[in-house]
Amino acid sequence: MKRRTLLATALLTGVAGPGIGAGTARAADPGPSVSLTGSTQLDAQALFFVSYDGLVNNNSFQKNGLLTYKGYQYAVWYTTDRSAVVARRALGASGWSTVTLAHRLKSSDSHNVISMGVSKTDGRLHLNMDSHSDGFFYVKSVAGLLDNPASTAWTSAVFGAVQTSLDGLALTTQFTYPQFVSTPDGKLQLSYRVGISGNGRNALAEYDGSSWTALGEWSGSTGTYTSEHGSSTARNMYLHGIDYDVDGRLHALFTWREQNGAVMCNGGGITNHDTGYVYSTDRGRTWRNNAGTLVGTTGGSDTVGVTDAGLVVDALNPDHALMNQESQATDSTGLPHAIISYVPGRFGQCTTNYVTDRTNNGRAFHLRKNASGSWTKTEIPIALGSSQRTKLILDKYDNAYAIMPFGRITGASKSSGYTDWTLLYDGSGLNAFGEVVIDETRVSQDGTLSVMYEEKSSGTTPSALHVVDFRLSA
Numbered sequence: 218m219k220r221r222t223l224l225a226t227a228l229l230t231g232v233a234g235p236g237i238g239a240g241t242a243r244a245a246d247p248g249p250s251v252s253l254t255g256s257t258q259l260d261a262q263a264l265f266f267v268s269y270d271g272l273v274n275n276n277s278f279q280k281n282g283l284l285t286y287k288g289y290q291y292a293v294w295y296t297t298d299r300s301a302v303v304a305r306r307a308l309g310a311s312g313w314s315t316v317t318l319a320h321r322l323k324s325s326d327s328h329n330v331i332s333m334g335v336s337k338t339d340g341r342l343h344l345n346m347d348s349h350s351d352g353f354f355y356v357k358s359v360a361g362l363l364d365n366p367a368s369t370a371w372t373s374a375v376f377g378a379v380q381t382s383l384d385g386l387a388l389t390t391q392f393t394y395p396q397f398v399s400t401p402d403g404k405l406q407l408s409y410r411v412g413i414s415g416n417g418r419n420a421l422a423e424y425d426g427s428s429w430t431a432l433g434e435w436s437g438s439t440g441t442y443t444s445e446h447g448s449s450t451a452r453n454m455y456l457h458g459i460d461y462d463v464d465g466r467l468h469a470l471f472t473w474r475e476q477n478g479a480v481m482c483n484g485g486g487i488t489n490h491d492t493g494y495v496y497s498t499d500r501g502r503t504w505r506n507n508a509g510t511l512v513g514t515t516g517g518s519d520t521v522g523v524t525d526a527g528l529v530v531d532a533l534n535p536d537h538a539l540m541n542q543e544s545q546a547t548d549s550t551g552l553p554h555a556i557i558s559y560v561p562g563r564f565g566q567c568t569t570n571y572v573t574d575r576t577n578n579g580r581a582f583h584l585r586k587n588a589s590g591s592w593t594k595t596e597i598p599i600a601l602g603s604s605q606r607t608k609l610i611l612d613k614y615d616n617a618y619a620i621m622p623f624g625r626i627t628g629a630s631k632s633s634g635y636t637d638w639t640l641l642y643d644g645s646g647l648n649a650f651g652e653v654v655i656d657e658t659r660v661s662q663d664g665t666l667s668v669m670y671e672e673k674s675s676g677t678t679p680s681a682l683h684v685v686d687f688r689l690s691a
Contacts, residue, residue, distance in 0.1 A: 249616035249628030251641045251666065251687040257311055259304060262297040263682035265674045268327035270572060270604050270651070274682060275671045277606045277652040278542040279330045280396035280458065283669045283684065285659035286335050289366045290684075292669060293331040293344060295322050297679040301331055301346055305371055308663060314371045320354055320379045322347055325677075334397020336405040338426030340364035343405060345395035350413045353392045355380045383407070383422060383429040393417075394542070396456070400500055401465040408459045412438065415476035415488070417453035421501050421515060433516025435504060436471075440524040444490070444534050447479030452523060455489070455541035462551035467497040469504075470545045470555040470584075473523055475535065482536045482567035489539040492531040492557050492584060495521055507590065530592045531584055533559060538568040538575045544609040546657070548631075554585040556609045556619055558601060575604040581619060583609075583635055597627055597638045605651045610660055612689045624649040624670050626687070647685065648672045664689050 263274055274282075274294040283292050285308065292304045292313070299321040304313040322329060328349040333342060340361040347354045359375050369375065382388070389411045396408040405424040410417045411434060419436040422429055436454040443449075457470040475488040495504045495512060504513040506527035513521035521528070533539055539559040546554050560568055564578035579601040584594045601607070603622035610618045615631040624644035629635040649670040656667035666687040674680035 246614045246632060247616075247690045248630035248632065248637070249612065249618055249641060250690045251618070251626050251628070253642070254665070254686045254688050255311070256683055256685040257306070257313065258681055258683050259292055259313055259669070260294060260296055260302070260682040262679040263671055264295040264297055264299055264322065265671065265680045266325045266327075266677050268325055271327040272650055272652070272671055273322065273327045273329055275650065275652050275654055275669065276327055276330050277544070277608050277654060278394065279332050279654055280398070281333045281657060282331065282654040283656040283667055284333055284335070285656055285662055285667075286363050287366065289363070290656065290659065290667065291333060291342065292684065293333055293346075294682055295331070301344075303333075303342075303344065303376075305366065307367075308659075308665075316371060316373050316376065318344075318356060318373070318376060318379065320347065320356075324349075328393065332395045332397055334405050334407065335363055335399055336424050336426060337399055337403040343397060343424070345397070345407065348392045348395070350391045350393050352381055352390060353388075353395065355383055357384075383424075386422065386429040386431060388422060388431060389420075391417075394456075396459055398459055398461065401461055406501065408456065410453060412453060415453060415474055416451040418520065419454055419456065432501065435501065435513055435515040435520055437513075437520040437522040440522045442473070442475055442480065442490075442523050444480040446482055447477065449475035449477035449480050449488070451476040454493075454521070457492075457543045457555050457557070458545035460545060460547055462547035462553075463549060464551045465498075466551060467501050468494075468545065468547055468553040469496070470494050470530075470553060472539055472541050472557075474541060480535050483569045485570045486536060486568040487538055487571045488535045489541050490535040491529045491533055492539075492555070493528040494530045494553065494586070495528065496553075507586075507592075530586075531557065531594055536567050537562070538571050538579065540575075540606055543606050546609050546611050548611050548615045549613070550588070550615075552586045552588065554583065554609060554611065554617060556607045557582050557584055558607060561596070572604040576602060579604070581607045581621065583617060583619065583629065583638070585635065593634070595629070595635055595638065599625070599627055599638070599640055603651055608653065608655045610655060610657065610666060612660060613664065614690060616690060618666065618689070620653055620655055620666075620668060622649075622651045622653075623647070624653055624668060624685070626666075642687070647683075650674075650680075660689060664691065
């Protein structure tokens with residue numbers, strides 16, 4: 218633990234001052250801005266229930282609940298009778314066309330989200346849904362659906378049967394957190410967790426346009442982690458995301474969750490600790506730490522583990538209600554950025570109620586890698602007012618936007634070294650429940666930030682689901 222902490226201290230340059238670690242920006246580059254351009258309703262009666270403090274239609278760790286490809290935008294959710302729905306619209310259109318799939322959510326668990334992916338080699342849309350440490354459900358469209366959307370009818374006939382495998386590839390009976398990511402060479406990868414919270418491993422599968430292959434597990438659950446309070450011998454790695462940059466490097470920021478609560482100061486907290494980072498230069502086959510040292514091989518006996526040196530880029534013990542699965546992005550130069558959130562030490566050194574303490578005192582931080590290889594962390598000076606997650610997006614100028622619970626949008630400029638975080642949109646009028654889903658793929662295509670949110674409700678009373686669009690800095 219001492220070695221890990223010292224390494225993190227050396228890497229992290231601390232709370233940024235103006236210009237520290239900033240990349241070179243052209244003088245003419247504008248700072249961040251948002252302009253509301255439109256709002257559409259996906260469903261007047263979307264499924265509503267609160268589980269793990271969140272909604273199944275708006276868990277921000279979905280990748281992707283909303284995406285854009287070749288001039289069309291796609292969205293997925295569960296409607297009031299629990300049926301899975303997939304919709305599309307041409308960019309700029311006010312109406313959505315919907316298809317109801319032959320699957321209904323099997324349990325009232327907000328983890329059982331629907332995630333979409335695009336296989337560019339054959340133009341298919343892929344959906345993985347309804348899993349939390351158990352079996353998953355999978356649907357894929359006909360080939361070419363996404364390549365020729367205007368000439369292809371949007372009906373249930375373009376989607377295949379609902380499967381409980383990836384075209385016969387079973388993967389695992391303890392499957393959670395599907396995240397699709399398109400590779401630079403047009404293939405589609407599926408990231409997922411094997412096992413359970415506190416005792417699980419991350420794994421990858423890959424689709425080449427004709428079939429799926431299991432690449433295997435790449436993070437490990439074993440090894441001993443020791444805090445000032447106690448030790449734990451099992452855990453899982455929670456990803457803040459998994460993304461390819463402009464040069465084809467695959468990035469993953471993460472936090473660890475320990476199985477043994479003895480590592481915490483109080484049983485009302487959460488065992489998440491530290492922010493770590495790894496990357497891959499060979500499409501996820503091997504993994505390297507921040508310094509470039511090999512620390513794991515996918516499908517091999519040596520996977521990325523808690524005792525590996527050089528993983529931690531922001532050290533934090535388990536006493537501060539650190540959030541898992543927050544958000545990450547890569548900028549135009551290939552450098553990774555993340556949003557993390559926790560209760561800072563100025564509010565106390567021991568979280569005793571995870572939800573209450575995060576709601577009252579939680580803060581989000583922008584964490585980024587500098588060109589030198591060091592890391593800079595900047596606090597976003599706006600209270601979370603929620604126990605939930607914040608999303609991150611970068612515009613074409615590499616300005617950063619943090620989309621906070623309730624649909625609030627804050628921004629910081631690259632030219633300031635990301636030190637000028639300010640509120641750009643307060644979310645008033647949305648009546649958003651909490652976490653939101655963003656279209657990570659649209660900003661680079663037409664400079665628009667699309668945000669999907671569900672209105673507040675109570676009990677199991679259905680509520681309206683919307684997509685609101687913002688024009689970013691032109």
